[in-house]
Amino acid sequence: MPTGGGTLPEVEKRTYPLVASEYKLYEEVGQGVSAIVYRAHCVTYNEIVAIKSLDLEKCNSNLDDIRREAQTMSLINHQNVVKAYCSFVVGQNLWVVMPYMAGGSCLHIMKAAYPDGFDEPVIATVLKESLKALEYLHRQGHIHRDVKAGNILVDSNGSVKLGDFGVSACMFDTGDRQRSRNTFVGTPCWMAPEVMEQLNGYDFKADIWSFGITALELAHGHAPFSKYPPMKVLLMTLQNAPPGLDYERDKKFSKSFKEMIAMCLVKDPAKRPTAEKLLRHSFFKQARSLDYISRHILEGLPPLGERVKNLKIKDANRLAQKIQPYDEQEAQSQNEYKRGVSAWNFNVEDLKAQAALIQDDEEIVVAKVLKIAVDKEVEEISQAPVTPSKEEITEADLHCLSPLAQPPLCHESSSDRIQLPVTIHSIIAETTNDAGERVTRIRSGPLPNPGQSKSANISRTAPLSSRKEPKHIGRFDVWDDHDGESPSWHGSPRESRKSDETRKEREDREQRRGDDKDRKEERDPRRPDERSEKDEIRRVGSERILSSIRGLTTLDERDRDSRDKDHRQGGRSGEDSSRVVQRERPFTGSGNIISDRSNFDQKAINGSQTSSMSRQSCGTKEVSDEKVKAPVQKGPVLQKGRFSVTSDDTDFEESPHLSSRKSSNTQASLPKSASTGDFMSAERRLPHTPVLQHSPSSQHISSTSGQASQQNSHVTTPIATILPQLQQILHHGQKQQDSLLHLIQSLSPQDAASVCSVSSMSRFSRTSSTNSAIEHSMEVSTDRERELLHQVSELQSRIATLVDELQAVKLRNVQLERQLNAIYNKEEEERIRKEEAAKGDR
Numbered sequence: 001m002p003t004g005g006g007t008l009p010e011v012e013k014r015t016y017p018l019v020a021s022e023y024k025l026y027e028e029v030g031q032g033v034s035a036i037v038y039r040a041h042c043v044t045y046n047e048i049v050a051i052k053s054l055d056l057e058k059c060n061s062n063l064d065d066i067r068r069e070a071q072t073m074s075l076i077n078h079q080n081v082v083k084a085y086c087s088f089v090v091g092q093n094l095w096v097v098m099p100y101m102a103g104g105s106c107l108h109i110m111k112a113a114y115p116d117g118f119d120e121p122v123i124a125t126v127l128k129e130s131l132k133a134l135e136y137l138h139r140q141g142h143i144h145r146d147v148k149a150g151n152i153l154v155d156s157n158g159s160v161k162l163g164d165f166g167v168s169a170c171m172f173d174t175g176d177r178q179r180s181r182n183t184f185v186g187t188p189c190w191m192a193p194e195v196m197e198q199l200n201g202y203d204f205k206a207d208i209w210s211f212g213i214t215a216l217e218l219a220h221g222h223a224p225f226s227k228y229p230p231m232k233v234l235l236m237t238l239q240n241a242p243p244g245l246d247y248e249r250d251k252k253f254s255k256s257f258k259e260m261i262a263m264c265l266v267k268d269p270a271k272r273p274t275a276e277k278l279l280r281h282s283f284f285k286q287a288r289s290l291d292y293i294s295r296h297i298l299e300g301l302p303p304l305g306e307r308v309k310n311l312k313i314k315d316a317n318r319l320a321q322k323i324q325p326y327d328e329q330e331a332q333s334q335n336e337y338k339r340g341v342s343a344w345n346f347n348v349e350d351l352k353a354q355a356a357l358i359q360d361d362e363e364i365v366v367a368k369v370l371k372i373a374v375d376k377e378v379e380e381i382s383q384a385p386v387t388p389s390k391e392e393i394t395e396a397d398l399h400c401l402s403p404l405a406q407p408p409l410c411h412e413s414s415s416d417r418i419q420l421p422v423t424i425h426s427i428i429a430e431t432t433n434d435a436g437e438r439v440t441r442i443r444s445g446p447l448p449n450p451g452q453s454k455s456a457n458i459s460r461t462a463p464l465s466s467r468k469e470p471k472h473i474g475r476f477d478v479w480d481d482h483d484g485e486s487p488s489w490h491g492s493p494r495e496s497r498k499s500d501e502t503r504k505e506r507e508d509r510e511q512r513r514g515d516d517k518d519r520k521e522e523r524d525p526r527r528p529d530e531r532s533e534k535d536e537i538r539r540v541g542s543e544r545i546l547s548s549i550r551g552l553t554t555l556d557e558r559d560r561d562s563r564d565k566d567h568r569q570g571g572r573s574g575e576d577s578s579r580v581v582q583r584e585r586p587f588t589g590s591g592n593i594i595s596d597r598s599n600f601d602q603k604a605i606n607g608s609q610t611s612s613m614s615r616q617s618c619g620t621k622e623v624s625d626e627k628v629k630a631p632v633q634k635g636p637v638l639q640k641g642r643f644s645v646t647s648d649d650t651d652f653e654e655s656p657h658l659s660s661r662k663s664s665n666t667q668a669s670l671p672k673s674a675s676t677g678d679f680m681s682a683e684r685r686l687p688h689t690p691v692l693q694h695s696p697s698s699q700h701i702s703s704t705s706g707q708a709s710q711q712n713s714h715v716t717t718p719i720a721t722i723l724p725q726l727q728q729i730l731h732h733g734q735k736q737q738d739s740l741l742h743l744i745q746s747l748s749p750q751d752a753a754s755v756c757s758v759s760s761m762s763r764f765s766r767t768s769s770t771n772s773a774i775e776h777s778m779e780v781s782t783d784r785e786r787e788l789l790h791q792v793s794e795l796q797s798r799i800a801t802l803v804d805e806l807q808a809v810k811l812r813n814v815q816l817e818r819q820l821n822a823i824y825n826k827e828e829e830e831r832i833r834k835e836e837a838a839k840g841d842r
């Protein structure tokens, strides 16, 4: 029967066949991002081998690069490195033939039988063997770049080899791997900070960091931060102190183990030891024989293929569970990790895409991780006395409020407000600020290439106020606005110079709504835009700040003023219109605005009457037009990710009327745009949104939109077409309200109360006869709610107790297991000692 690996010297001399027909593929024994590993039979030599099949279509590298890497891999000759026997292309796959490591990876072994990690002697043995491999590779000038338990393979005889050297790492490179050390390769949890930063490239010390993380992984059964999605891992690695063995929790581990890990996990690569030096650390003195490994961790394990299959089934079950989207994301990340599919294609575009997909909650966590005192900032800003000179909120201030903006940058100088817009799309960078402190921040712009990295550094440490270039933020291009060229969107003094007519209209509208609170705000001495933004910030909290600040880069204030004037005059010259277009900046958001504007202006030229209201509705119309026509894109294309600037938003922010309406109308109805997380004025969508007929607040909306639509009709829609629609909406809403009230009255008081609280019945305008019934129901609802809340908190505390109990039992089990192992180890040592003594006697 063929055995895995064979005797090394013999095998090394062999030339393995380069045709698929000479191999018989058996079961899958591992899976990577773009590779599947199979157990296989090499017919020629009647030997069991492993074949790693790489899907070339999923890879970035060209075939030559891959071939070169495979060749390098085949030249490697060390007992602790898995070498490639040969490689060849089969269809769209590259097959790499390697020795079969029957024990599988340490990760697989842990997942199957040691979920809480290995004992120290096992760890010392495995790590020592792996470190020998690293020492060899580094001596040969190679950086492994993906050291982790999933890549430490164990053979049935207990031999340990570092696998996955070369090919898979190069798969995610675009270029020569040895030279381009600025690529983002590896697996986030194991990735050294300098690899994440991509500032000055990295060297073999990156492997030492990963080695330290692997040590923790083997000790705990998982790597630090392994339950978090990649983006969070990056931020945590850069921002947090390096992980290590906990003094309390990891009591069972020796001091020398803790020390060894601490030596590896130093953020400054220069301070990490070389592999050679590390090998001399006292921790490795406890390393045992290979036989010890096979007896201790492989005995009793099912065959590798079976284990892999079981893990897959477990994963499938886990994923089949219904989980909240955020949990799902975490669970998936966890599962991928557990399954051993732990490499991430970490090219920059992917990172950006991941960032774009990051959930709201995730942002909050990320913000917390970064220790950004957003709330404090919000409080400070909202409480600060507002004087035009200092507290005026600038665009840059709001960027600083972004959950991902870094306080050190925001506060670098109180007088010189930092105007470095940052969004989550940016890449993280840790750098040195002017004060010489290391700060982690989100870097805007593409990763520097090696030649650029220095200058990039310089520009980062240069006074921020001197920066004027547009920031390429992920797929965004945002301009720093230092010279006041673009409007200070929030509360420029000019902003308050609105036409009396406009103000009057707005106040009238507010009065009609009877919203005392908002009316008070309207008379607030603060500028309306500034106020509305601040209120918005207070209201939605820090996680909404980013979305609130979208579309900040807008038109020159003078343009706005002159446009207002032009609109009031009923049109503008074509020259003006073109001037606006010329002012367009490579910030697609504003580009959209401008194209909207120019369209709008064009309409105005065409003789449409303009009023402030018609301007709004026209803006709305343009928004939808823009969606169909596709805006004129002069700058780079803007990805409509989570923080994208849509014409909806920009228009919304641009219009002073809409801004004020935003503050006054938030309670009424601000449906959330599904795609962007924006709050959009329902009124603006009315003519295009029949869905409002089903909105509980339709009545309110229709009453306000009625006015709007009447004025809209001057520009776009004839009133005759809107009125029946509005009537229909009113009628429909009334019918819905009646039937709901009818239903509530037929329910028991308690149920009615819950229905009321759930369906926000208070939003409906009510007749006086139904008011009292509902008010009564609302009172009951409070009691019921209280009772339910009480029950919920009781349940929560019971769950917490159960979890604690479970933890205690688990801990006890682990302790027992340890005790058993200790006894076993002792016996083993005794036996070895006796054997050695017997040998000595002889």
Ligand SMILES: Nc1ncnc2c1ncn2[C@@H]1O[C@H](COP(=O)(O)OP(=O)(O)OP(=O)(O)O)[C@@H](O)[C@H]1O
Pocket (backbone or CB within 6 Å): 029, 030, 031, 032, 033, 034, 035, 036, 037, 050, 052, 082, 098, 099, 100, 101, 102, 104, 105, 108, 146, 150, 151, 153, 163, 164, 168, 169, 340, 341, 342, 343
């Ligand atoms: N020679 C081998 N013998 C047995 N199992 C192997 C062998 N090589 C790889 N495996 C298993 O297959 C898994 C995936 O292989 P490998 O790591 O090389 O793929 P990859 O696509 O590079 O994945 P990653 O980048 O996540 O490490 C490994 O974790 C290991 O469990």
